Amino acid sequence: MARSLDGLVLAPVADQAPGQVGTRTRFTYHEREGRVWAEYAGGDVVRGHLVGTRDADRLDFRYVQLKQDGTTSAGHCVSVVTDLPDGRVRLDERWEWESQEGSGTSVVEEAVS
Incomplete structure (x- = not known):
């Protein structure tokens, strides 16, 4: 299993469609006992939150965000x-x-300090 996400800052490696997360968005993750949550903001997103679970190396979460x-x-x-x-x-x-309509794939990686 990959290491804990707790305290990590992650960023998308590519921009999504306008009004969605992009390379200027930063996610600050937290993890405790199989639960994960994060706050995020940047780019078109003023504020976002996600909450869910982690089972081994699989995360399953819901997210909500306020856009510019x-x-x-x-x-x-x-x-x-x-x-x-x-x-x-x-x-x-x-x-x-x-x-709303829409689905896709994305990649986020731990931001380089």
Whole structure:
């Protein structure tokens, strides 16, 4: 199993569609006893939160966010946690909006300090 996400800051490796998370978005993760949560902001996202569970190297969580245009949106994501060769953490994500149309994949990696 990859190391704990607790206290890690992760960032997308590529921009998504406008109004969604992008390379300027930063996620600050927390993890305790199989529970995960994070706060995120940056780019088109003013504030976002996610909450869910971790089972081995699989995360399953729901997210909600407030965008710069004042709209909110929510969805579901399943991620696989891996350790990169340089020791950083990577999440390979499959997400789907629940408040609007759309789904896709994304990758977030531990930000370089």
